[in-house]
Amino acid sequence: MTDRFGDSLSRRGLLxxxxxxxxxxxxxxxxxxxxxxxxxxxGHLTPRTGFLGPLGxxxxxxxxxxxxxxxxxxxxxxRKVELLAEDSVNPQTASAKAERMVQRDRxxxxxxxxxxxxxxxISQVAQREKVLFINTGANSDALRGADCKRYLFHVEAQxxxxxxxxxxxxxxxxxxxxxxxxxxxxxxxxxxxxxxQAKKFFIANEATLAGEDLIPTELTDFSPFLLKLRQxxxxxxxxxxxxxxxxxxLKQYSEFGLPFPVAGFGFDTALAWGAGPGNFLxxxxxxxxxxxxxxxxxxxxxxxxxxxxxxxxxxxWGDYTAMKIVAQSMNALKSTDSTKIVEYLEKxxxxxxxxxxxxxxxxxxxxxxxxMYAITALPADQVKNPYDIFxxxxxxxxxxxxxxxxxxxxxxxxxxxxx
Numbered sequence: 001m002t003d004r005f006g007d008s009l010s011r012r013g014l015l016x017x018x019x020x021x022x023x024x025x026x027x028x029x030x031x032x033x034x035x036x037x038x039x040x041x042x043g044h045l046t047p048r049t050g051f052l053g054p055l056g057x058x059x060x061x062x063x064x065x066x067x068x069x070x071x072x073x074x075x076x077x078x079r080k081v082e083l084l085a086e087d088s089v090n091p092q093t094a095s096a097k098a099e100r101m102v103q104r105d106r107x108x109x110x111x112x113x114x115x116x117x118x119x120x121x122i123s124q125v126a127q128r129e130k131v132l133f134i135n136t137g138a139n140s141d142a143l144r145g146a147d148c149k150r151y152l153f154h155v156e157a158q159x160x161x162x163x164x165x166x167x168x169x170x171x172x173x174x175x176x177x178x179x180x181x182x183x184x185x186x187x188x189x190x191x192x193x194x195x196x197q198a199k200k201f202f203i204a205n206e207a208t209l210a211g212e213d214l215i216p217t218e219l220t221d222f223s224p225f226l227l228k229l230r231q232x233x234x235x236x237x238x239x240x241x242x243x244x245x246x247x248x249x250l251k252q253y254s255e256f257g258l259p260f261p262v263a264g265f266g267f268d269t270a271l272a273w274g275a276g277p278g279n280f281l282x283x284x285x286x287x288x289x290x291x292x293x294x295x296x297x298x299x300x301x302x303x304x305x306x307x308x309x310x311x312x313x314x315x316x317w318g319d320y321t322a323m324k325i326v327a328q329s330m331n332a333l334k335s336t337d338s339t340k341i342v343e344y345l346e347k348x349x350x351x352x353x354x355x356x357x358x359x360x361x362x363x364x365x366x367x368x369x370x371x372m373y374a375i376t377a378l379p380a381d382q383v384k385n386p387y388d389i390f391x392x393x394x395x396x397x398x399x400x401x402x403x404x405x406x407x408x409x410x411x412x413x414x415x416x417x418x419x
Contacts, residue, residue: 039080040076040080041081041083041101041107042109042323042326043102044059044085044086045085045088045097045118046114046137047087047088047114047115048087049087049089050217052114052242052243054247054274055270055315056114058270058319059112059114059316059318059319060085061308061312061316062312062315062316062318063083063085063112063319064083065320066320067081069303070323076330077330077334084101084107088112088115090118091118091120092121094118094121095121098122098125098126102126108131108132109131109338110131110133111319112134112322114137115188115189116138116188116189116190116193117190119140119143120140123135123147123149123152126149126151126152127152130151130338131151132151132153132326132338132342133149133153134325135155136156136321138154139158139266140190141159141408142189143158144408144415145365145414145415148416150342150418151338154361154367154368157367157368158408159193159196159197160197162197162266163198163285165374166263166264166265166267166284169393170263171205173283176236177207179207179235180207180208180234180235181209181237181238182209182229182232182238182260183198183209183212183238184212184213184222184225184238184240184241184249185215186242187216188242190242190266191215191241194240195212201265207236211228213228219245222248222252222253226258229258229260233260234260235261237253237260237261238264238265239264239282243268243271244271251275251276254275254278263282263284264282267285268315269286269289269290269313269375269390270313270315272377273386273387283374284374285372285373286314286372286375287318288314288354288355288373289314289392290311291392292355292373296353296354300312300317300320311387317354324351326341329341345361346363346366353368355370359403360403364410367407371395371396371403372406373392373393373395374392376390376391377389378390
């Protein structure tokens with residue numbers, strides 16, 4: 001098969017997420033250049049403590065699994081990959097660690113992050129040092145718009161894509177048009193941006209935002225806000241929270257016994273598992289889930305379960321996939337040069353990303369164009385194990401639609417890369 005670059009190698013032969021055929025044999029043996037170390041280092045930064053820590057755990061585990069598979073398949077052009085993984089903690093620490101990884105440890109690229117403010121800080125280092133950074137978990141539209149960077153790419157979906165994916169399901173359920181919505185939003189960069197996109201969706205779909213509250217990320221007691229919801233009697237509660245906030249909110253919402261439907265525009269399946277059957281409620285968007293019916297998705301789930309005794313969730317998918325994209329790109333180019341990789345990705349390289357369609361990065365904002373999903377909690381009496389606690393839509397966009405229909409247009413989220 002010939003790909004968009006005229007290579008004789010099959011695109012799918014270059015990347016089998018979770019499969020043994022990750023790297024084509026023709027690319028597995030030559031050294032990238034003379035005089036280089038036998039090891040290629042990749043820097044991995046993501047929150048491993050705090051309210052995003054539960055997601056960071058999956059991210060680190062999946063990145064480690066990917067590196068093991070890459071090395072088992074021959075490494076990158078015959079060289080082993082070494083993962084340097086650290087807790088990003090906060091934007092200031094993330095920036096300092098990214099700089100140290102690039103300048104002292106000589107990493108070939110940076111991968112990871114969940115916090116949007118930290119992702120911005122890392123991207124500034126990556127741009128200054130001209131080192132590739134693949135964002136695996138930060139959703140802010142601004143990272144693809146006003147704050148976009150030439151050396152920054154996004155495996156994670158932007159907030160607009162999350163809103164539109166969940167929004168389709170909510171519209172079909174009759175929960176949006178003409179309804180009163182109350183929004184609870186995480187009080188940091190991600191939440192602010194998500195609320196901004198949510199408000200656009202409400203206006204476009206004739207819903208009324210009847211109330212809204214910003215929730216500090218360290219808050220654990222939601223009772224004052226639950227009392228406000230009881231008094232406000234909205235038609236729908238929108239939970240624009242993040243990380244452990246969502247798990248805590250859902251548990252307390254169930255304890256209060258409020259009757260109003262719940263949904264959210266940002267989500268990770270680990271948070272549903274943390275809430276547990278009976279507490280997990282509503283409809284939510286995800287960029288990936290462990291029940292997807294594709295060969296590469298099943299292979300990834302099997303490998304992750306074998307190593308960690310649990311299925312992977314979407315944050316793990318993001319870091320795993322980013323590592324495999326890095327390996328495919330470096331092998332295709334026989335180079336670790338970030339500028340060459342940026343050009344390769346901008347020219348339309350496609351990747352098996354453990355879904356039913358391959359993905360590619362848009363050249364003008366570096367967002368991965370991909371299928372998404374909306375999941376809905378199963379009633380507690382239908383849950384048979386701690387992980388399969390939801391049903392899912394088919395891929396969004398659907399088979400006959402462009403992968404770009406959920407994403408922002410140039411007019412909505414203009415990006416101008418810095419020189």
